[in-house]
Structures are given as structure tokens and as C-alpha cells.
């Protein structure tokens with residue numbers, strides 16, 4: 074895990090090394106100060122030796138100044154290195170998720186990915202800053218102050234050595250009992266994120282269904298869950314400070330008692346006892362710092378694990394390692410005994426033994442009940458998912474042998490749930506082809522019957538799209554996404570229920586325009602409405618993951634019970 078995280082340090086290696094170096098110098102100087110202070114008291118103040126006081130005092134001032142500079146430098150280097158590591162991690166994670174297949178994304182869920190990219194990375198940033206500064210400072214300070222204490226008076230210094238292991242054991246016990254809470258807390262964050270995201274995205278549904286109360290309850294549930302777990306963990310963690318203070322104040326008391334005896338017996342001088350108090354404080358501080366580090370590291374360990382899970386996730390779909398096919402000659406598609414299941418370990422197949430040949434330039438309609446596998450079938454073509462059995466071939470090549478960009482540039486898919494991004498309408502359309510000229514953008518919009526309504530907006534093609542496309546209607550959004558797909562000039566165009574919000578007249582015009590303007594493009598249209606597909610060259614009837622029938626509208630009406638019953642029902646409903 075640590076190895077994976079450290080790979081992201083990259084250009085911040087120098088700062089990551091300079092920070093502990095400055096800390097080490099700072100600690101050594103700092104730890105010499107009480108020792109020299111002892112000399113100042115015993116040889117200067119006690120003997121009223123003014124020149125000695127001035128000389129040693131000036132030396133102490135210079136030391137304190139250097140220690141201060143080293144401390145400031147360490148702080149600067151550590152924060153720069155930690156912020157840099159966080160930026161690199163964020164970038165590595167984000168770039169890696171861009172290679173994720175739908176299967177990878179299904180595994181993590183988008184809200185969990187957001188928590189990992191934000192909260193988890195912040196935790197690791199904090200932990201790294203601690204590791205390269207305080208985690209060096211604390212143990213070094215502990216060791217050096219114990220050594221210096223032995224140099225001052227070994228009899229008294231033994232006290233430090235006896236008490237330290239007790240504290241270490243107590244600390245370990247406290248942290249061990251708090252640790253199990255943290256992975257649960259982060260799962261809670263995922264849930265909270267999901268609730269907030271769904272609420273914001275689905276604000277219209279929430280209002281329409283008057284679901285505000287339920288949403289508030291769901292939010293409170295998630296929020297309280299985190300609160301309870303945090304409180305439980307903090308209750309345990311809070312024991313750290315009092316337990317340590319008790320032990321260390323006890324040791325101060327013992328130090329005073331034994332120190333006073335040694336002074337009375339003339340085995341130690343007053344200045345030396347003052348130094349010992351100082352070292353005892355340093356031991357106290359370093360142990361407190363250690364407990365703080367352990368707390369933060371405990372929290373961050375859970376976060377680091379979640380980050381590494383994403384970075385180490387192997388994309389299930391990647392381009393072929395050797396000689397990928399970079400030419401896409403035509404839209405001929407062959408499904409050869411294709412099987413597919415979403416869960417590798419389950420027995421439930423979303424597609425069962427699909428055999429199908431679609432000729433280049435053909436228009437294919439797909440109909441079937443909800444969940445019959447229509448979307449899954451077409452998702453195999455641009456490799457949104459890879460089949461779990463059999464093969465899908467396009468233009469004679471297995472889809473797995475294509476360079477992914479070539480494949481997806483030539484297979485345009487307008488999804489059921491389409492999203493527009495922040496920016497102008499033109500920016501969104503140019504997702505299809507960033508080099509498209511204004512004329513090409515307008516031509517594609519005309520085919521998708523989007524040009525008319527776009528021109529009616531005061532800013533036309535420069536109209537800003539608000540979050541996800543909330544300021545355009547459902548049907549307008551669908552037409553923009555169709556135009557976006559057309560700009561790719563694809564050899565295969567898949568419309569997955571993507572005209573459901575468009576009125577039937579406009580939809581028919583779009584279909585006619587597609588036929589007229591893209592004669593060579595293979596067009597696959599999934600729809601719940603028979604009117605949307607009845608003039609297709611062939612229609613596929615899907616049923617429970619299987620192709621039940623293929624034929625023209627007239628053929629299917631005559632021979633397919635499911636098709637004719639859907640047709641009859643829709644005619645009665647006037648759809």
C-alpha cells in the first residue's frame with residue numbers, strides 16, 4: 074500500500090527529504106539548549122559571572138534563532154510535499170478512472186469515488202505532512218532528550234526509561250480499539266455523498282413526489298451514523314491525553330523528589346535539575362506528538378487503503394497490447410454465440426447465446442420488455458462491457474482487437490440517460506468532434522431536428538448549458554445528444570431509447586433524416602414504441618436475454634405473439 078502511495082510523490086521527492094533533514098537539525102539544536110542553559114545557571118548565575126552570562130546567553134540566542142529557521146523550513150517543505158503528493162494522487166486516481174470500464178465503475182459506485190478523491194486524499198495529505206515532519210521530530214526528540222538527560226544525570230534519567238514503555242503499551246491499546254471504526258466511517262461518507270448527490274440531481278423528482286421529508290430523514294440517518302461512529306471512536310481516542318498526562322505528571326513529581334534529594338546530597342547542581350525538567354517536558358511533548366501521529370495515521374490508513382484500491386484496480390477493458398486495429402472500414406456487425414452476465418460469480422445471464430448478423434448500412438429496431446437485455450446487447454458493440462462468452466465482430470474484426478479510440482469514434486451511442494456538460498450548446502456538440510466547423514455543427518443539428526429550437530434561444534449555439542442540462546427540456550436534450558453523436562460521423566449509430574421524450578412527429582422526421590443523410594451508417598434503434606421502429610429494415614424482439622425473433626414489422630405482426638400483443642396494446646393506447 075505504502076509503495077503504491079509513494080509512487081505519487083514524484084517531483085516532490087526533494088521537499089520530502091529536506092523536511093526531515095531540517096527537522097533533525099532543529100531537534101539537535103533545540104535539545105542542546107537546556108544543556109547549555111544548565112551551564113548558564115550553574116556557572117554564570119550561581120557564580121554571578123556576568124561575562125559568562127553574556128557569552129553563553131548570546132550563544133543560546135543564536136541557537137534558538139537557527140532552530141526557529143530550521144523549524145520554519147521544515148514546515149514549508151513538508152506542506153509543499155504533502156500538497157504535491159495530494160495533487161499527484163488526485164490526478165493519478167482521476168486519470169486511472171478514465172480508463173475504467175462500466176464494470177469497474179459499477180464496483181466502486183460514483184459517490185464512493187468522489188469521497189475517495191476528496192476526503193480520503195485530504196486525510197492522506199495530512200498524514201504525509203505529519204510523517205515527514207512530526208513523525209521524524211517526535212521520536213528523534215524523545216531519543217535525544219533521553220540521551221541528554223543521561224548526559225546531565227544518569228541516576229535521574231533512569232526514571233524516563235522505566236516509564237516510557239508503559240505509555241507506549243497504553244497508547245497502542247487505545248489505538249487498536251479505535252481503529253475498526255474508521256473504515257465504517259468512510260463507508261458512511263459514501264452513503265452521505267450518495268444521498269446528497271441524488272437529492273441535488275433529482276431535485277425535480279423530489280419536489281414532484283413531495284419527497285422532501287423522506288430525503289431529510291435519509292440525510293439525517295446517514296449523518297447520524299457518521300456522528301455516532303465518530304463519537305464512539307473519539308471517546309476511545311480521547312483517553313490518550315489524560316492517560317499520558319497522568320503518567321508524565323507522575324514522572325515530574327518523581328523527578329522533583331529524587332532531584333531535590335540529589336541536590337541536598339551535592340550530587341547534582343540546581344541548573345542541572347532545571348535542564349532535567351526541560352528534557353522531561355520534551356519527552357512529554359514528543360509522546361503527545363506520537364499519540365497525535367498515531368491517531369491521524371490510524372484514520373489515514375483506512376483512507377489510504379481506499380485510495381490504493383482505486384489506483385490498483387485493473388481496468389477490465391483495455392486496448393489490445395499488440396497491433397490494435399486502427400481502421401474501421403464498415404458497420405457490419407456479427408454476434409457469435411454471445412453470452413453476458415454482470416456478476417462474474419452469478420448464474421444470471423443478461424444475454425444468452427446471441428447470434429446475429431447486422432449488415433452495414435442496415436437500420437435495425439430492437440424492442441422487448443424492460444430488463445430483456447436490449448441495452449446490454451448494444452453495449453457490447455463499443456465495448457462498454459465485454460462479453461463473457463462468444464465474440465462480437467465489427468467489420469470482420471473482433472471488437473477486442475480494435476484500438477479503443479478507433480472503435481468508440483466509429484460507434485456512436487446515444488444513451489438512455491444522457492448527460493450534457495457545463496459549457497455552451499456548441500461546446501457540448503463539439504464533444505462529438507472538436508474540430509467540427511460551425512457549418513458541420515449546424516448540419517448535424519438539422520438532422521437531429523435541434524437546429525430550430527437552438528436558434529430560438531437568445532444566445533443560439535452559445536447558450537450556456539446549466540448543470541447536467543437542466544435548462545433544456547428532455548426532448549431538446551435528447552436531440553442535442555443525437556446531434557453530438559452525429560458529429561462523430563459514425564459507421565454505427567446506436568440510439569438507446571434516446572427519442573423517448575421527443576414527440577412522434579419530430580421523431581419520425583429525425584428517422585427520415587437519418588435514413589436520407591446517413592445511408593451507409595448502420596443504425597440500431599432501441600425503443601419501447603413500435604412506431605419508432607416499424608419502418609426499420611429488421612426488428613429484433615428481445616425476451617429474457619434472448620433474441621426471440623427477427624423480421625420486418627409485417628412479418629412479426631403475423632408470426633410473433635409478443636410483438637403483435639405490444640403492437641395491439643400500443644395501437645389501442647394511441648401511441
Ligand SMILES: Nc1ncnc2c1ncn2[C@@H]1O[C@H](COP(=O)(O)OP(=O)(O)OP(=O)(O)O)[C@@H](O)[C@H]1O
Nearest residue numbers: 179415416423441442443444445446447448449450
Ligand atoms: N450495471 C448493471 N449491473 C447489474 N445488472 C444490470 C446492470 N444493468 C442491467 N442489469 C440487469 O441486466 C438485465 C438486462 O438489462 P438491460 O438494461 O439490458 O435491459 P433493457 O431491455 O435495456 O431494459 P430497459 O428497457 O428498461 O432499458 C436486467 O435484468 C438488469 O437488471
